[in-house]
Amino acid sequence: MNHTIIQVKDLHKDFHVGEVTVRALRGIDMEINSGEFVAIMGASGSGKSTMLNILGCLEKPTIGEYQLDGINMGELNRNELAGLRNKKLGFVFQAYNLLPRTSALENVELPLYYNSKVSSRERRERATEALRAVGLLDRMHHMPNQLSGGQQQRVAIARSLVNDPVVILADEATGNLDTRTSYEIMALFQELNDKGKTIVFVTHEPDIARFTTRNIVFRDGLIKGEHPVTDRLSALEMLNQLPPDEDVDVSL
């Protein structure tokens, strides 16, 4: 039942900047099964975001094969890739990327506008459902500037869920948040993963990576190592262990 969602074979990505060629990825082999919660880790510049962008069909590899849910993405054109993103993928960005002056609900509805099969009624229902899943039902008419960073990221997660994707791709999704809010977001991701969602999560923070089920470590465009997370932490439990006034420095 745990079938392969992502299959990458000998994947390379070069960037040409003037005379210089940057070899961001230099031969990646990777397989991710449904139900996994994978953290991609590594130092800055090791190629994590480049990998995620290729997985997200936002960028094409220079060479190499990539199959997403049985579809060979090397054979698809720009428009077909957009359709694939619309139906099979969900993105969560470090900077949330919500539309300003647009309510939480409308932000979550956005991907469904690009799917002509979804009626406006179904669109509203599914967006409401996604907001419920991230616990923001009562905030659905709030604008992004009326929400905290963590709440904005929840809206972004709801947006990534709304099209029921086969995989959610998150790039440094907790990068802008404090520890407590990061744990809250990770608790949400763990909850989604428990319900069966496949998640690929780029981070360079080892303690965040311990909430996932498997870690893949990148270095200089290659996979340096990978290991299942044996001592997986529960973000919810960690949250409860945090001192309530964690941010106040009492030693002063």
Add this chain to the structure above:
Amino acid sequence: MNISNLFKIAINALRRNKFRAFLTMLGIIIGVASVIAMLAIGEGSKRSIQEQMSSMGTNLIQVMPASMERGGVQLGNTNSESLTLKDITAIQNSCPDVVAVSPELRASGQAVYGNKNWPTSMYGINDEYLNIKKYDLASGRMFTESEIKSMGKVCLVGHTVVKNLFGEDADPIGQTIRFKKVPIKIIGVLAPKGDNSFGRDQDDIIMAPYTTVQKRILAIDYIQGISMSAASEQKANAAIDEVEKALRKSHKITGKEQDDFRVFSQSELVSTFSSISNVLTALLGAIAGISLLVGGIGIMNIMYVSVTERTREIGLRMSIGGRGIDILMQFLIESVLLSVIGGILGIILGYLASNLVGSIMGWPVYVMSSSVILSFLVCSAIGIFFGWYPARKAAGLNPIDALRYE
């Protein structure tokens, strides 16, 4: 992606920036409103001139003395006396397409009745003049053949003269007024005719037999002009030819010698004035059109800025499945909506403004439906034309670069 979703997306995007959308539209609103108003003013004045001129009778033909040149030298004033009563006879005898002809003399002076006086003009004419110039008698009678022959001291008066010498509703028939010291009896009152196309009051007039004006008032041998009617508007040109021939013969002008008179037809005047006001309308329209163009460039400017400003939004839309064509259409619809809504508001504003100008300045205005339709089409075209480049730019963005844009 269906078109109704694209419209919703575009409308939502505009709603997020209501004030800016309005400012952007302002250029189009003002441009369209001025096009509509300018064309309405131009067309209104053209129509009113045409209407009034044809109310004078499009078969009207007039002859005036003309200055004569020989070798570029103007030969004094003598030729302003070139027309005489003999010319009237010549026209009557040899112009079959002329149905009525009258000499025309004009004397300016004070008309006096009792202790009131009024500066006006006395026209010397014959009994066909009323027909030729489309005047009607309100009461009384026209002077007779014998009154003309005997230089009778009788006259018809216009409404303005009656009002100023006798009072609004008075009946002046049978009264005697003095014009340049000559006592003249009123035998008829003209029906009011209003202002002509040059703003002259056509009721500020006294009409007397041409003999009376020529001999008793002006004491001259010549006449100042000839007015006549062609059999019909279509026959006007033929009539003009006949009149020219007859007058050249009676003035003994031969070969290449220049005429000492000029023949005008009313229809010629109408078309001259229409073409003048057409030029004027085109000029006004062109000036207004330039402001419309500036409005269009304003839209392009804002759309261009907004593509840059919304680069990350574009990246996001692409990452969640927006295709290049979807992004292109969104921006194109935004700019077309801006210009079309601006155009509609501009049409309404232009309509109101023309009517306001019309009632405040007392100018005739006429909003042509063709100018409304034209403005509307031009606006849509502006939206597409000036929206295209920014929209193309947006659609061509690479999703990753757009998402990373700072």
